[in-house]
Each structure stands twice: as C-alpha cells, then as structure tokens.
Amino acid sequence: MNKATEPFRFIDLFAGIGGLRIGFEAIGGVCVFTSEWNKYSQETYRANFPDDDHKIEGDITAINEKDVPAHDLLLAGFPCQPFSIAGVSKKNALGRAHGFADETQGTLFFDVVRILRHHKPKAFLLENVKNLLSHDKGNTMRVILHALDELDYDVDYRVIDAQSWVPQHRQRIFISGFRRDFPTNFTMEDVEIPEGRKPILKDILHPEDGSEIAEFPFTVGSLAEVSEKYTLTPKLWDYLQRYAAKHKAAGNGFGFGLRGPGDVARTLSARYYKDGSEILIEQDGDIPRRLTPRECSRLMGFDRPGNNRPWIIPVSDTQAYRQFGNAVAAPVAIAIANAMEPWLTNTVAIRSRKVNRA
Structure with a gap:
C-alpha cells in the first residue's frame, strides 16, 4: 500500500x-x-x-x-x-x-x-x-x-x-x-x-452436537465432540481436589475454577498448559476437562464459533495455551x-x- x-x-x-x-x-x-x-x-x-x-x-x-x-x-x-x-x-x-x-x-x-x-x-x-x-x-x-x-x-x-x-x-x-x-x-x-447481556461460556464452548465441523485434534467424530485428551486424568483431578481442600482448610482462596456453560471464566493465564486448574469445564458424569486451544481463541476474542476464517493455531497445545494466556x-x-x-x-x-x- x-x-x-x-x-x-x-x-x-x-x-x-x-x-x-x-x-x-x-x-x-x-x-x-x-x-x-x-x-x-x-x-x-x-x-x-x-x-x-x-x-x-x-x-x-x-x-x-x-x-x-x-x-x-x-x-x-x-x-x-x-x-x-x-x-x-x-x-x-x-x-x-x-x-x-x-x-x-x-x-x-x-x-x-x-x-x-x-x-x-x-x-x-x-x-x-x-x-x-x-x-x-x-x-x-x-x-x-x-x-x-x-x-x-x-x-x-x-x-x-x-x-x-x-x-x-x-x-x-x-x-x-x-x-x-x-x-x-x-x-x-x-x-x-x-x-x-454479558457473554457466558456457552457462547465459546464447542457445542458437541454436530452443528460445527470437527476440527482435529480439538474435536472429533460426527458430532464434533471434544477430544478425550482434554479431560483431566483421574490422578490430576484427585490432586487438584486435595490441593483445594488443603488451602480451604487453611483459610486460603487457592483452588481450581470449575465452570459450567452459564458461567464466566477466571482469567486465562500463560500457565494454563500445566494443569488447566483456573478454568475447568464441567462434564456430565465425567471428570472435568480443559478448554481446547480453539475455545481459548474464542475466549480471547480472536475468533468465534462459526467464523469462516478462524484464527490459525499452528503450534502445540502447550504453546497455544501460553500464547492465549499472554495475549x-x-x-x-x-x-x-x-x-x-x-x-x-x-x-x-x-x-x-x-x-x-x-
């Protein structure tokens, strides 16, 4: 130009x-x-x-x-x-x-x-x-x-x-x-x-009902469900619960942030890749999960569900979490x-x- x-x-x-x-x-x-x-x-x-x-x-x-x-x-x-x-x-x-x-x-x-x-x-x-x-x-x-x-x-x-x-x-x-x-x-x-109306997490979460196209590795299958890799391991979930209970007993506010579709998230930080504890998403009958990098992109306003030109995420999940947390x-x-x-x-x-x- x-x-x-x-x-x-x-x-x-x-x-x-x-x-x-x-x-x-x-x-x-x-x-x-x-x-x-x-x-x-x-x-x-x-x-x-x-x-x-x-x-x-x-x-x-x-x-x-x-x-x-x-x-x-x-x-x-x-x-x-x-x-x-x-x-x-x-x-x-x-x-x-x-x-x-x-x-x-x-x-x-x-x-x-x-x-x-x-x-x-x-x-x-x-x-x-x-x-x-x-x-x-x-x-x-x-x-x-x-x-x-x-x-x-x-x-x-x-x-x-x-x-x-x-x-x-x-x-x-x-x-x-x-x-x-x-x-x-x-x-x-x-x-x-x-x-x-202020936005809620439902506005940026994967709907998992087939209304969006699956985007590997974030979502899979005909319903574009969130990949299992974003669900916490039982060991990590147990640790986070014990850690939160320990600090609650001591009168501290430390702990995980468990959120549902109608909620607002805590601040996404660059450490999210470590355990995802500040923003964990409820799952019916299952252990909570992390946000996917695509959901983090939406949470930071870089793109939105159904966007014809979604934000390109060419890096690993670890690097993507760091980038969105610092953005x-x-x-x-x-x-x-x-x-x-x-x-x-x-x-x-x-x-x-x-x-x-x-």
Whole structure:
C-alpha cells in the first residue's frame, strides 16, 4: 500500500500473537514493524498476518531505534510478569528482583521510551496487568507516567475488564498518550463498554452436537465432540481436589475454577498448559476437562464459533495455551482503537483546530 493512502502507520512491539494489532488494523491502520522474541509466537503471528512486507524482529534490546521505521502509533504490550501478582509472588519466593529491578524484563519499558523519544509518533498505546498500578506501592506506575510525561505526551490510563466482550474476568491496564503538539480531547473514558447481556461460556464452548465441523485434534467424530485428551486424568483431578481442600482448610482462596456453560471464566493465564486448574469445564458424569486451544481463541476474542476464517493455531497445545494466556483480548483492542480512531486519522482534530482558529 502506498504510504500516501495510508490513514496511519503503526508498530507492534512485544507483539505476542497480535492482539493489539487486530484492533488497529480494524480501523485501517497499517503495521510497518513487528518485534516479538518468542519463536512460537512468531510462528502464530506469521500464520495470521501473512501479507506483511516486513519480517518479525526478535529481541527489542538488540534493535537500534534508528532502524525502526517512521510511524504514527506505537503499540506495546510490554512484559507483565515483573508486575503481575503471580510474577511478584514467585520472584519474592525465589529472592529475585521484580519490577524495574528485574533486569531481564522490567526494564524493557525503557526500550519503549527510547523508541518514543527518537521517533516521536503521534500516539501510543501500552498494555499491562492491573497490578502495575499497585506494584511497589505505586512507585512503578509513577516512574512510567513520569517518563512518558517527559516525552511531551498527554497520558491517560484505564483498567478495562474484557468480561463485557468475552466470558472471562480479565482486567488489564491500558495507557494511552498523544503528543502535546497534537491537541486532542481524547481520554480512555471514551472507550465504549458494551451494555446488555454479558457473554457466558456457552457462547465459546464447542457445542458437541454436530452443528460445527470437527476440527482435529480439538474435536472429533460426527458430532464434533471434544477430544478425550482434554479431560483431566483421574490422578490430576484427585490432586487438584486435595490441593483445594488443603488451602480451604487453611483459610486460603487457592483452588481450581470449575465452570459450567452459564458461567464466566477466571482469567486465562500463560500457565494454563500445566494443569488447566483456573478454568475447568464441567462434564456430565465425567471428570472435568480443559478448554481446547480453539475455545481459548474464542475466549480471547480472536475468533468465534462459526467464523469462516478462524484464527490459525499452528503450534502445540502447550504453546497455544501460553500464547492465549499472554495475549490482549482482541475485542478490547478493537474498542480502544475505535475510540482513538478520530484522532489518529485527523477527522476530529482538524475540525477542532478550525473551530479554535475561528
């Protein structure tokens, strides 16, 4: 596509499998640069965005900001493990640093800063876990906001729960910014949250009644029933029940999350491949099962039942669970992109400037 005809150009950093990208492509943006270090995530990204004329770059710390092409918008779901509740707890237990003291992941935010400083794009959108707000008694968030403010961006942020779009309680913080020499009235409160009935798991589960075509290895047979491999082994199910009972007796809230078709799931995490305990699906007369990767794709809004162009899952179940657990819920990205669109494409800003001159 000729640059002169492009509404806006964006780059996708810490891209994962492209959750944020989906939102901004939906409003006509063109991705001109992608960085993602994980080779399995690169494989899924390539499979689902095959028309890119740029390669997927790896480690962002090894990329000179001068080699990043000019862009109007920077997207970055910078690594959240240093700030997540689970990540902090694990690092504390191991006696390891976390947040900005974590040299391997926490400081990757500053790679975002150096690219913003060099290219000065019109806008950015960052994503992270809700715990970023409270990490290190709020100091981490203050450092982030101060760094972005010094780059002359008007910054706003909002915690959004994907539950209004998908049947999953998933709170994430989104941080937006527009350059101060490009005045806007945008705030994250402009993001519209759907009203009405919230989705339930029935909306994304395999119906197992023959109404969808079997998709091996997720579903099998004429009724497209979920493969037996997703049912927990008796040994694992027994362990999870004993583990939950132990913590319940101790007054802790740890345990598995057993859900039925009319329920909403807990947050899907990257550890789902281990035992599936946070989201187990009830089965009549049988041991509970994990979600299939296809159901995880639907749970994250990457596709939906009956979609003529389902999300391509070219990797193993283990890698797919990790990818969806780390991803941005696509419908949330679309909602944010829709709110930012008038300012990214100038359709509001130009009009407001004319009013100001008058």
